[in-house]
Amino acid sequence: xxxxxxxxxxxxxxxxxxxxxxxxxxxxxxVKNTQRLATLSPAAITRGLRHxxxxxxxxxxxxGLIVAPLDRKRLSEDLLKIGYFCQQFSPLVALDxxxxxxxxxxxxPRLYGGEEQLMTQVIDALKNIGLNVRAAIADTKGAxxxxxHYGSENTILSYGQGxxxxxxxxxxxxxxxxxxxxxxxxxxxxxxxxxxxxxxxQLTRRYGREVVxxxxxxxxxxxxxxxxxxxxxPLSAELKFPDPxxxxxxxxxxxxxxxxxxxxxxRNRDLGLTELTLCALKTDGQMQTLNCGFASxxxxxxxxxxxxxxxxxxxxSDYGFESLTLxxxxxxxxxxxxxxxLSKEELEITNTDLLTNLGNRLxxxxxxxxxxxxxxxxxxxxxxxxxxxxxxxxLPSPLGPRPEMTLPRGEPIEIITNAPDGPPSIFRWRRQVRxxxxxxxxxxxxxxxxxMTHGWCGQRDYWxxxxxxGPRLWLYRNDxxxxxxxxxxx
Amino acid sequence: MTILREHFQDLTYIELxxxxxxxxxxxxxxxxxxxxxxxxxxxxxxxxxxxLNPETLLVCAPSIREAYWATEQVLRSGTIxxxxxxxxxxxxxxxxxxxxxxxxxxxxxLIVILPSSFQSFxxxxxxxxxxAPKKPQEHHLPLSHWKQIKNKKGSLSELKVEGYAPxxxxx
Numbered sequence: 001x002x003x004x005x006x007x008x009x010x011x012x013x014x015x016x017x018x019x020x021x022x023x024x025x026x027x028x029x030x031v032k033n034t035q036r037l038a039t040l041s042p043a044a045i046t047r048g049l050r051h052x053x054x055x056x057x058x059x060x061x062x063x064g065l066i067v068a069p070l071d072r073k074r075l076s077e078d079l080l081k082i083g084y085f086c087q088q089f090s091p092l093v094a095l096d097x098x099x100x101x102x103x104x105x106x107x108x109p110r111l112y113g114g115e116e117q118l119m120t121q122v123i124d125a126l127k128n129i130g131l132n133v134r135a136a137i138a139d140t141k142g143a144x145x146x147x148x149h150y151g152s153e154n155t156i157l158s159y160g161q162g163x164x165x166x167x168x169x170x171x172x173x174x175x176x177x178x179x180x181x182x183x184x185x186x187x188x189x190x191x192x193x194x195x196x197x198x199x200x201x202q203l204t205r206r207y208g209r210e211v212v213x214x215x216x217x218x219x220x221x222x223x224x225x226x227x228x229x230x231x232x233x234p235l236s237a238e239l240k241f242p243d244p245x246x247x248x249x250x251x252x253x254x255x256x257x258x259x260x261x262x263x264x265x266x267r268n269r270d271l272g273l274t275e276l277t278l279c280a281l282k283t284d285g286q287m288q289t290l291n292c293g294f295a296s297x298x299x300x301x302x303x304x305x306x307x308x309x310x311x312x313x314x315x316x317s318d319y320g321f322e323s324l325t326l327x328x329x330x331x332x333x334x335x336x337x338x339x340x341x342l343s344k345e346e347l348e349i350t351n352t353d354l355l356t357n358l359g360n361r362l363x364x365x366x367x368x369x370x371x372x373x374x375x376x377x378x379x380x381x382x383x384x385x386x387x388x389x390x391x392x393x394x395l396p397s398p399l400g401p402r403p404e405m406t407l408p409r410g411e412p413i414e415i416i417t418n419a420p421d422g423p424p425s426i427f428r429w430r431r432q433v434r435x436x437x438x439x440x441x442x443x444x445x446x447x448x449x450x451x452m453t454h455g456w457c458g459q460r461d462y463w464x465x466x467x468x469x470g471p472r473l474w475l476y477r478n479d480x481x482x483x484x485x486x487x488x489x490x
Numbered sequence: 491m492t493i494l495r496e497h498f499q500d501l502t503y504i505e506l507x508x509x510x511x512x513x514x515x516x517x518x519x520x521x522x523x524x525x526x527x528x529x530x531x532x533x534x535x536x537x538x539x540x541x542l543n544p545e546t547l548l549v550c551a552p553s554i555r556e557a558y559w560a561t562e563q564v565l566r567s568g569t570i571x572x573x574x575x576x577x578x579x580x581x582x583x584x585x586x587x588x589x590x591x592x593x594x595x596x597x598x599x600l601i602v603i604l605p606s607s608f609q610s611f612x613x614x615x616x617x618x619x620x621x622a623p624k625k626p627q628e629h630h631l632p633l634s635h636w637k638q639i640k641n642k643k644g645s646l647s648e649l650k651v652e653g654y655a656p657x658x659x660x661x
Binding site: 354355358368369402403404406407430432437466469472487489490 | 539569
């Protein structure tokens, strides 16, 4: 078994201060009527503070020290969230103590290119969310604990090395009680090697099973179970009815209850709905499903209910429904924000509601933004993005004029009278004869040499042509040479 | 010479028709909308795209009924000031009346762009204009002739419009 041990040595202060270079920060707790430092930020440790120090002494050293009370319950909840975050690397993640995680990575490193790469990736991911961590890879949880607490930073212990690689570690690294460590130290037993030389039966007789067990768990001769994190509660809500429901008004009431239940779960996890499915179980055992999508993550009950109301009408109830289940099919992070004071954000939220309404009926693929692209090919300069995520682009404007109306592809024209070195003087387009009044151009555009674009072969010369009849057209000539209309100016 | 937009300040529901392709009507609509928040709704079967800025939402309706529905939704949303509906066929009076009510609900404006081949049909629009591009005169600026073919509040008029979108002006 290979385990990745993660020790969040500044967990409390990391979670409390999210800035890049936080000031000295400490969390305190009451110990025997005295306020003592429980967790310290790296900056506070650098300035000379230590764990267990009295708060008054700490203030004497650093007058500007930022202090907050330690909330152990909140800390354990946060550690659980970090554990679920780490499940992206391995399905088996276990909590260890108040500030550590153990990840079973057996068979996984090959997916990341090796154990070192995997460890680096985990550390980087945790650093990105503002957590300081010491990591180690070993065969046992005990060895991982010893390496993270007493070894050098981010160590990898090769398979089967536990028994002798930890020889020189102090016996404190065996997770023993303070009294036992002191007692052993008084006897001159300072390192794990010293302890391993002693007779196990004598040790058990004098100190109980703990010392031998801890030693065995660290070097790998005794097993130590891991308790994986419980699965996250599903993002769904269900209502079962004592009698089948068939009336639309009853179904709407039930749907409202379900939405409230589901949104409560999502709010606790700072999530918003982007897609949901409502499953309605009929009395004959058949299931009907309704799907809704949202333009952006939402926890707006009224909006969701409004969408579901329209769709509930399409259900065929026959003899009624036995139960309704609402599943969050897709979710995204959505933090609580005070938007009431921000008029611009309010406007955006309402726009999002409009997009959601349109997208649910017409399909989100039919809502598009015309997005400029960094290319000189006229047909590719503007693309339709069938998505609602806009890209902010500050692209330079094209050198030449561009028409108000573009055709998806060039429409060929029939030349009636040709002109030397320029567009034809009389031509027919869409069955109408056009006499050229004046021309501007050419603007020469070549396709990228590394790929074929829209069947281009060679360069094109674009001309802005004013006709006697009125329309101003954008013509181009290819290498063959043939003439086409690319668009019309307004 | 006056700015074209000033002529249409009080209009909430207008129909534009252009000779040939809808390019002139696109250009006119871009001028009338200017920089306001707008949404363009395209009916199915259209083979040309207006030149819009990236902030403008484009709704490609899968059917003509959905195009009508989307237009009403946009007008009633309260967040979009102007909707431009591009159609390739005329619409009936009932639908037109629904658009009129939708524009009144939240004070939004509607510009309907239609092919010039359907000039005589009933609708609730305040004005209907026919736009024909013309050969430029001495300024060499693009010129178009605007002919009013319906006006609910007065006599019919004609305009000569010059320049480039979105800064067209009346000569």
